[in-house]
Amino acid sequence: MPVDAEGVVRSQVFPGLWLNRTAMLEGDLAQALATLEKGLASEEHAIFCQTLRQRSATP
Known part of the structure; x- marks a missing residue:
């Protein structure tokens, strides 16, 4: 992946x-x-x- x-x-x-x-390959877990976490906080x-919640609520 790019x-x-x-x-x-x-x-x-x-x-x-x-x-x-880069962080993963260098073992920089922090x-x-x-x-x-930044990605999970993104819009x-x-x-x-x-979208997933709406799909799961639709019968």
Whole structure:
């Protein structure tokens, strides 16, 4: 998967799933988790979650 200028892989399938490849390869767990948390706090992830909730509420 392609990485952005910051070395982050941003999932196209699961919006908000951001993986810091550089941090993971260097064993920098704190930075890897910080990047993941930033993705999970993103607007695109909130929209994704809302869409899943709406789909699961529809009979």
